[in-house]
Amino acid sequence: MMRRTTSRFVGVSAAAVFAPPARVDLQQWCEWTNSKWDKVSEVVGRSFRVPAHNENAYTMAATATLRMIQQYDIDPQRVGFLGLGTESSTDNAAGSVIVRGMVDKGLKAVGKPPLSRNCEVPEFKHACLGGIYALKSAARYATTDGSDRLAIVVSSDIAEYQRGSSGEQTQGAGAVAMLVERHPKLFEIDLMKSGSASSYRGPDFRKPFKRHFLEGYHSAETQPSPASSKIADFPVFSGPYSTVAYQDEVTQAVEAMLTKLHTKPSDYYRQVSALFFHRPYSMMPIQAMSALYARGLARGTSAEHQAEFQELCKKAKVAPADVLKELDLSPDFFEFIERGEIPNVHKATNALAKIVRGDPRFVTLLEQKMSLGSKMMMHFGNLYSAALPCWLTAGFEEAYNRKLDIAGKPMVMIGYGSGDAAEAIPIVPVGGWEAAAAKLGVQAVLDEGVVTLTKEQYEVLHAGKGEPVDLAASLRKNQFIVDRIGMRNEPAFQDIGIEYYKYV
Secondary structure, eight states: OOOOOSOOSEEEEEEEEEOOSEEEEHHHHHHHHTOOHHHHHHHTOSEEEOOOTTOOHHHHHHHHHHHHHHHTTOOGGGEEEEEEEOSOOSOSSOOHHHHHHHHHHHHHHTTOOOSOTTOBOOEEOBTBTHHHHHHHHHHHHHHTTTTTSEEEEEEEEEEOOOTTSTTGGGOEEEEEEEEEEESOSSEEEOGGGOEEEEOOOSTTEEOOGGGGGSGGGOOTTTSOOTTTOOOOOOOEEOHHHHHHHHHHHHHHHHHHHHHHHTOOHHHHHHHOSEEEEOOSSTHHHHHHHHHHHHHHHHHOOSHHHHHHHHHHHHHHTOOHHHHHHHTTOOOOHHHHHHTTOOOOOOHHHHHHHHHHTTSHHHHHHHHHHSOTTHHHHTTTBOOGGGHHHHHHHHHHHHHHHTTOOOTTOOEEEEEEETTTEEEEEEEEEOTTHHHHHTTOOHHHHHHSSOEEOOHHHHHHHHHTOSSOOOTTGGGOOSOEEEEEEOOOBOSSOBOTTOEEEEEO
16 A cells, blocks of 8 residues: 655644543442453443543543643644534533633643634534544644644543443543644545545434433433532433444445545455544444445455455355345435334344454454554543544554554544444554654553542442542642532623633
């Protein structure tokens, strides 16, 4: 595959990660809940983070952004775009301007000027894809009216599920900030070759406001505590249906990208140097990649690919013709839901993909193409919109630590958001990427200032009951927290429910 060592595109020059200090060890969680550790460790990961009562999507986003500005000595006055990708915002009117306010306060505290007064402050929402939509918008800004300025994209989210639900072990919280500019120093983005896909899928994963007022949604955990005023943000989700939707939409986006690249799927998966997916838990990207691999083999024209396809179909006990027939299916999944059915229209492909996951050739592909940063990601949990940016950042840090030669070797980032939509975007590490990667500090986030919660602490923090206590207060340094919530509700002035922030 062709290598490029000098950048012709817009791209990313810097990144920083933040995760709340409070951590749940999943092996301990398995003991608390009588869950199987061997299964959880393989499918989900090793741990996840939980926000304290004084942390939210905005505080995490601001901390990651300020951390990046300091680590890379970025001139705040050159920043003309600050985009926030999140599905965990707590205000339905204001967006990233809230993050901007905190960042300006932090910059003042460390003796730096504020962000440019002429800075755009949009917020992007589409489930877990909001951060990637923000990244695409920032890239477009950097190539057009903001070509002489810098853009910052920060993805920040809280994945919270009700205790006892099938999603509980896939919780998490964190934020990733990225610096976008022309002539990038870490990796370039080729939007001209990116693939997009979207289709309305109904209730696979949603957060309708009205659920808070419906009797069937409420439990002891969803009721706000007078002391903390926490309102649980548990999603409405359908696990098996969401998995089907994820695989189908990602497939459409990736194959749209491959059409633009004029590349056969089976050739591309062997040639690309790294694949980074949206990662709600460890197994889901593997499931998606196995489906893509199976479809790529079915479309392969070489004798080698056809022989492998026939061999694996035989092991899966499916007819090759049935897999080929499913390649062009584009079902309306929501029609199935409206009829009260769960769609299962790719039976042969799914059976083949299951066999693929155990095949040594596919296992080798995973080790070669999807292992960078993977071990670090086992300790973050589900970061929703920040999951893919975090995996990218962890991957580049591992490549730097291992002194890998990745400059000019094409990679791909594949984002997804329930609802559903997906993006597949080619990226290429630029020459000299090591200087930017040396400052990422992802492992430091996992190692420093962490509090491992006990069962009792986790339950109290998760429910938001009792008098709020910041378990990590002594460990906080250069972070933002919610200081207080406004209570004035007068005719001439109101700030009831407005959060006031503090830099510590």
